Amino acid sequence: MRKQCEKPIRMLKLEALMRRLPANHPKQEKIHNDFRKIRTGYNGERIIGNELNSLSEDYHVLHDLRLCHGESRFFQIDYLIISKSHCLIIEVKNFTGMLYFDRTYHQLIQTKDGHEQAFLDPLIQVDVQKTRLNTWLAVHNFPPLPIETLVANANPNTIIRTTPGFTPILKKITGKETLISKILTLKERYPSEQLTQRQHNKLAKTISEKNTPHYPDILQLYQIDEKDLLKSVECPGCSALQMQYHWRKWTCRHCSYVSKDAHIQTLRNYALLINSTITNKQAREFLQVDSIDIMQRLLSAMELPYSGKRRNRVYNLDRLFQK
Ligand SMILES: [Zn+2]
Incomplete structure (x- = not known):
């Protein structure tokens, strides 16, 4: 082994x-x-x-x-x-x-x-x-x-x-x-x-x-307020937090990079920094997406385990770390 x-x-x-x-x-x-x-x-x-x-x-x-x-x-x-x-x-x-x-x-x-x-x-x-x-x-x-x-x-x-x-x-x-x-x-x-x-x-x-890995609450550890964190989706091309969702894809306002799944890395960051579960509302705020429907589509497409019904669903992000 x-x-x-x-x-x-x-x-x-x-x-x-x-x-x-x-x-x-x-x-x-x-x-x-x-x-x-x-x-x-x-x-x-x-x-x-x-x-x-x-x-x-x-x-x-x-x-x-x-x-x-x-x-x-x-x-x-x-x-x-x-x-x-x-x-x-x-x-x-x-x-x-x-x-x-x-x-x-x-x-x-x-x-x-x-x-x-x-x-x-x-x-x-x-x-x-x-x-x-x-x-x-x-x-x-x-x-x-x-x-x-x-x-x-x-x-x-x-x-x-x-x-x-x-x-x-x-x-x-x-x-x-x-x-x-x-x-x-x-x-x-x-x-x-x-x-x-x-x-x-x-x-x-x-x-x-x-084996019991340690998952420290990193914001608490460094005494950082969640409000201090920069929101929105990170560009896989230039790392700017400048991706905008339009016509079923993310486009970087800074370098014009186009991606279909740039939100996944940003959701991983959310899980690492804030919580391993997320709601539609929390995801919209962190990814800076206005539409409930778009966010629901993005989250559903990832086939994450969830609890709760429809818009009250709580999605579990742990799967994003599996290989
Ligand atoms: Zn870019």
Whole structure:
């Protein structure tokens, strides 16, 4: 089983937010900074994911998991690799410059362009994830499996050092070049299979089913008023919010681009920023369409699940995110 690397929901939400806020909005700078950080992380996870694609079917590879441990408490794992003999948790980083794993103060110190910055020690992060996963397996009645951990840094030009006397921990840190060989070495360390084929598949399936992605309310998070959002349909050609619906098609007032389905992307933005359901009235306001009938035709044509009758229908937009 493969749960592939996809853009995190928060990244999609920030993208939508940057597009839908006026360029001079006071929150833009913070949103841009947060977006850049998430994008760096995501790029790292993609690079590591490409490497992991070369693993055989003997390994289930699951990306970006958020599992519940206790009431409304969650732990997250970047990549979980499951073989029949053991599990491997991979925490992905995408640092540049020089990384120093300080074993005295349990910090990760990045030196870049002469500046030092301290981060949470990812070796501690993975240890916590390991404890949580162990408990999770027991709670869900799976046999105890040895759990290994790795910190994988995606950037190939990073220099990695640690406190003198602690060099063995470097075995738990890898770049993308040595990632696969480290994973294959573990197979030798755990030669005996703990899971049957059936249990192996069931474990990956159960974890995927229990995965609970986080859908933050992004407007609340950044304290942004819904009224601040820019309305109307975005042009797929030039990104201007200038599309007008006429004669069953959208035409851009800015670049004359013509589209039949430009409203779909705008409805996706609505779902990411405001709500995963929409009424005809709310859609008319956000897409800036006057006619109830036109809006009903557009929404009906998308064959979205809905509840309610006729003009009081509430359409569910979740399907717009399925592939
Ligand atoms: Zn345009």
